Each structure stands twice: as C-alpha cells, then as structure tokens.
Amino acid sequence: SQTIHQWPATLVQPVGSPLSLECTVEGTSNPNLYWYRQAAGRGLQLLFYSVGIGQISSEVPQNLSASRPQDRQFILSSKKLLLSDSGFYLCAWSWESEQYFGPGTRLTVT
Amino acid sequence: AQKVTQAQTEISVVEKEDVTLDCVYETRDTTYYLFWYKQPPSGELVFLIRRNSFDEQNEISGRYSWNFQKSTSSFNFTITASQVVDSAVYFCALTRGGSARQLTFGSGTQLTVLP
Numbered sequence: 531s532q533t534i535h536q537w538p539a540t541l542v543q544p545v546g547s548p549l550s551l552e553c554t555v556e557g558t559s560n561p562n563l564y565w566y567r568q569a570a571g572r573g574l575q576l577l578f579y580s581v582g583i584g585q586i587s588s589e590v591p592q593n594l595s596a597s598r599p600q601d602r603q604f605i606l607s608s609k610k611l612l613l614s615d616s617g618f619y620l621c622a623w624s625w626e627s628e629q630y631f632g633p634g635t636r637l638t639v640t
Numbered sequence: 641a642q643k644v645t646q647a648q649t650e651i652s653v654v655e656k657e658d659v660t661l662d663c664v665y666e667t668r669d670t671t672y673y674l675f676w677y678k679q680p681p682s683g684e685l686v687f688l689i690r691r692n693s694f695d696e697q698n699e700i701s702g703r704y705s706w707n708f709q710k711s712t713s714s715f716n717f718t719i720t721a722s723q724v725v726d727s728a729v730y731f732c733a734l735t736r737g738g739s740a741r742q743l744t745f746g747s748g749t750q751l752t753v754l755p
Contacts, residue, residue: 572750573747
C-alpha cells in the first residue's frame with residue numbers, strides 16, 4: 531500500500547530564515563506530487579505540482595520554491611521566510627485522479 | 641476558470657440529525673472529477689469519494705451519501721444520523737483538465753456535531 535510522509539510535523543522559524551520541508555511517498559512509482567498551503571481560515575491553495583523528476587510547475591508567485599530530486603521525493607524551500615508564510619503545508623500524491631494527502635507540517639514564522 | 645463554492649461556512653447539528661453539505665462548481669471542461677475530503681482536527685485530509693462527470697448516479701456508503709446533479713452543477717454530501725466523530729471540516733474539490741490533475745478546493749464547511 532502507498533504511504534506519504536512529511537517532516538517535520540511542526541516548525542517555528544524566525545523571519546528571514548531558510549526553510550526546507552520534505553515529502554516522500556512509498557509504494558508507488560512516478561506519482562504526480564503536489565504542495566498545498568492552508569492558511570488560517572481553512573482555504574487550501576495549490577503552490578506547486580510535479581509530474582516527474584525535475585519537472586516543477588508553480589501556481590502562484592511567491593518566495594517559495596519546490597524541487598523533485600527523486601521520483602518519490604518532493605521538497606519545499608525558501609531562502610528567506612516571511613511572516614505570511616505561516617500556515618499548514620500539505621503534500622499530496624496522485625496516480626489516477628484521487629489525491630492522497632500527507633499529515634502536514636504546521637509552520638509558524640515569528 | 642474553475643471554481644468551487646461551499647456557501648455553508650459552519651453548520652452545527654445535534655447527534656443523530658441528518659445534515660447536508662452543499663457544493664456548487666464551475667468548469668468549462670467536459671470531463672472532470674469531483675471529490676469530497678474530510679479534515680478532522682488532526683489536520684490530515686481524508687479522501688471520501690470521487691465522482692466523474694459522466695456518472696451522475698448517486699452513491700451511498702454507510703451513513704454517507706452523495707447527490708451529483710450536472711444540470712445544477714452541484715455535488716452535495718449528506719450524513720445520515722450524524723455522530724460526534726463526524727465533526728470536521730469538509731472540502732469539496734474539482735480537478736482541472738489535463739494529466740496533472742490539479743485540484744481546486746472549495747473554502748470548506750466546518751461541521752460540528754453536538755452530543
């Protein structure tokens with residue numbers, strides 16, 4: 531069966547510090563991978579998606595970036611965090627149509 | 641452009657009551673998928689159901705049922721005999737066309753089931 535992992539689970543970072551969130555998927559190959567952010571108030575915003583290694587599409591301009599160095603690894607990064615980057619970050623994978631989500635990382639920028 | 645509207649921001653019911661969560665969508669695609677996800681307080685999104693645009697047959701799974709009506713662009717979700725464990729935020733979502741299958745989410749409905 532497929533499993534999706536995210537770490538860390540929670541993170542508190544100061545403004546201006548770098549960020550690296552990691553997502554890995556087990557039990558499948560060549561999945562589509564996604565990063566979402568959920569700010570306070572519940573809305574889910576698609577940040578990046580990837581249909582293959584090294585292929586990243588950005589949905590919204592921001593100070594975040596994503597990379598997919600391996601087939602089942604998806605990384606969300608920032609060189610300098612802003613207060614507005616606080617939120618709940620969710621990674622997801624899909625093969626057919628359903629997307630399955632990881633447990634999420636709660637990021638607080640102070 | 642695609643859009644999913646969940647007009648009910650919050651709903652409170654008493655245990656054992658039935659509750660319907662509304663979802664209205666907009667898309668120009670002729671082929672698309674609709675979804676419902678549940679987000680309990682832990683935060684993880686749990687997949688509940690997928691429905692493709694060619695299948696308007698309603699579906700029932702235990703206490704859950706879904707009513708898809710293409711004519712009104714609606715995909716409503718009913719919980720029968722609600723339980724406290726049903727308390728969560730529920731999201732309706734719609735895929736875009738193409739192989740990447742990006743999801744457009746509604747803003748969610750917070751359901752609180754009181755004992």
